[in-house]
Amino acid sequence: MGAFKVTVRKKARYVDEDKCTGCGACEEKCPTVVPDAFNEGLGTRKAIYAYFAQGIPSTRTIDPDHCRQLNGKKCGICKKTCQADAVNFDQKDQMVELDVGAIIVAAGYDVFDPSRIPEYRYNEIPNVVTAIEFERLLSASGPTGGHVYRPSDLAAKAKIEELEKKLKKAQKTLQRYEEKFGQDSEAFYKQYQAGDFGEDEERKKWAAKYEEYLGIAKPLEQMKKEAEGFGSAKRLAFIQCVGSRDFRFYPFCSGYCCMHSIKEAIIAHEHEPETTSTIFGMDIRAVGKGFEEYKIRGGNQSGITYTRGRVAEIVEGENHNPIVFYEDTRERRVKSEEFDMVILATACAPTKGIATLAKTLGIELDDYGFVKTSPVSPVDSTVPGIFVCGCAESPMDVPESVAQASSAAQRAAEVVALQSLEKEKAVA
């Protein structure tokens, strides 16, 4: 305690932090588009990127798994674009040695993967999403600018865009033929089918192109017609305890999910006043300051219905609408209801790397993988001088995390203060 030697691996970001001005020109020019992890894959980012817009520092990072240059292909566009000469493909991971008096573990948590619950069909039904995905859909700076568009609709729109691009390309080619032969494609095709052109190779190609064009245009028209009916999702279902309070996965309660479902339902209603939500849960644990009042207000003013019961299964209905099967424990009946979208309140899972970290630090974890503490010393790990705060300790919400961060800082400061007091004594 009071004197730790730690080695920190600082991963290569392939951008020189001292030179980068955060202008973002590299990001604009980067040709590699990858799913954006910050937006839960609902949007895209480039291979050189900032995790999110307000992130500090704004120094960009190169994603070594997707960057063309780092994967042996020819590119380097970002390096050519950067006026500050900050891109450095040769950067290596650095090992930094530090002498510290105390260590605070604030490693956070992971979102439970709901595809582990086959009956909720998270992977199969596009309009079944996790609460964190829904959070991004609600966010004004998210992939939909805060509109609650359904993933199935978003996918259809993306498909339309893709087909439109293809169609344009085909149109251009057709145009070249039309100009060359002084005839429009439709009329030509009629003649071609009648066998007017014999075995002319070029006309054969033209005909093939026209067939390709029709093959895109017809379904595209149909899809566009369907897309006219797209709007924001108005009937929402929130399913509580997905992975939590479940013996198959995590038996504990994740603490914050009841409130985040209520919050998301209220915000969705604020965005679109016709939105109604049903929250399916065993207990609605609104236990913090003002939470019960917030829950009641959500019911009275934001179109939320609280249904006591556990959802057994979700199936896909027409128009990609999820249908929820559940037992209403107040009415003692099995019921089903169709929604536009289902949001899964996923468990707060111990973060993946925590076991390795615990081993490195020599601290003990509890049965689930949270850092072990005791009720009378809630931020002390099992090793003196090593403290913990936030969801690495156990599931908790923002105010609790903030308060606990201060607690851990206090314990760390005590250790350091104690050490300097002892040093003073030793000198005296």
Next chain:
Amino acid sequence: MPDKNNEQLRIGVFLCHCGSNIAGYLDMEELEKFAKTLPHVTFVQRNLYTCSEGGINEIKKGIVEQNLNRVVVASCTPRTHEPLFRNSCAEVGLNPYLFEMVNIRDQCSWVHMQEKEDATEKAKDLIRMGVAKAALLEPQEPIMSEVTTRALVLGGGMAGMTASLALANRGYEVVIVEKEDKLGGMLNKISKLGPSMTDASQVAEERIKAIDQHPKITVFTKSRLVRVEGFIGKFKADVETEAGVKNIDIGVILIATGAHVFTPEGLYGYDGQRVITQLELEERLKLGLDPSVKNVVMIQCVGARDEQRPYCSRICCQVAVKNALLIKGQHPDARVSILYRDMQMYGVENEELYRESKIKGVRYINYSPDRPPEVKDDQVLVFHPLLGRELNLQADLVVLSTPMVAQADAHEVSQLLRVPIDENGFFLEGHVKLRPLDFATDGVFLCGSARYPANIREAVAQGLGAASRASIPLSKGSVVVEPIISVLVNEDACRGCGLCVALCPYGALEIRHTDKGRKVHVINVACKGCGVCAATCYQHALTINSFTDEQLSAQIEAFLGT
């Protein structure tokens, strides 16, 4: 426009898109064009996020490269972002008080999402007003004040004791004021602590011993705070003790006054004998529960989550489950049923305890508030929703789980310290999410059940956390106070009437006898710049820095377009 430094005014305007929060609803190009036409504006720039590192760098670059001597940011709220932008100015040598913020988001783009044109016009007005004021801004120097490195902790329960020890271990002096005759608070009344089932009294004794032995901690029991004056770093507190009133100089104050358990007079036949509260059960569990008690029924949410007390008291479910397990421990054959609305066993440990109780045979029956249970002689009737019929439960003992309620003197303490309480009488923190242990009033901090019902783990964590927050001014030894305060700009005009002194909510004004007669004096560090005095002074002798009559008039004129 007049400028005292004879320096040419060069105002830079930064327009923030705030992602799409602003740009999604206002015509930013139009605003940019408009801002360029305003007097003294020499530079206008739009940013995706002005608060991002890139945006901040643009402000700095503007000041250095464009020689800006006034900066206006039109973006979100000064509540969260003004300090950041001010610091950015200061970092490149511009006095931070030559910065002005215009909120075109909270009261503009967010509330006029459907009216782009009108909202853009409104934003123009707001920006024009901000620029007009910026032209008249004057540099200010921060005010420094020494800090007395002693903390006053109100309340010697688990949260207060923990905070006191934490601060004392850091080397600061601590004075604990406890109204009871001994430290320990609620711990003295309860039997065992969940989920570890350690003796509450043992935990209390350990801490009390550590406090007794700590040279830095002074404890006043059977005492109460009767008067406080001063401000962060320099409070003077009068504490009424058994040995008379003590006057103590302190730098920071921690509120750890706890809460108490509601007594359910008139509910479910409460009599303190056969129908008792969980707290009364704790007493019996300490002594050992009467072996003749074979059937226990507990009822949750008694006097809570109703019209009178709409809040959920957070910890009563844990208490009930823990006590049910203790009963089972003492009398394994006893039947314990818990009638509940929602079992609030949040988190890892609580849910574990809940599971354990089910394994040990504690019965749980959900009830709806429209059809609450009934206590009749030695029976409790409850409608079982799963069975769809009413059950008749034998009950030798009925235990009512009642909420924690605010202390009777919470209102008094809140007035003494000028900190708010909420509608339920609990102290209201500075920000419910981001500043859970602070108050808007500097130098006063909060922990434990005085904030909201807390279990032992939470009380300890908050005690440590509040100590951490309080140690910031203590360890710095001095505080810097915002110079946006009241100033006696026209001493001759002041007639010493004292109207402002009577109205000042912060005790920041006093009348002094000077050569020129009775004149008001501003105690700089105590002033919060609220402006009540300046608005009241009919002689216009007082004004507020950065909110002078001249500046406000300029804003109004800019709005009216005159």
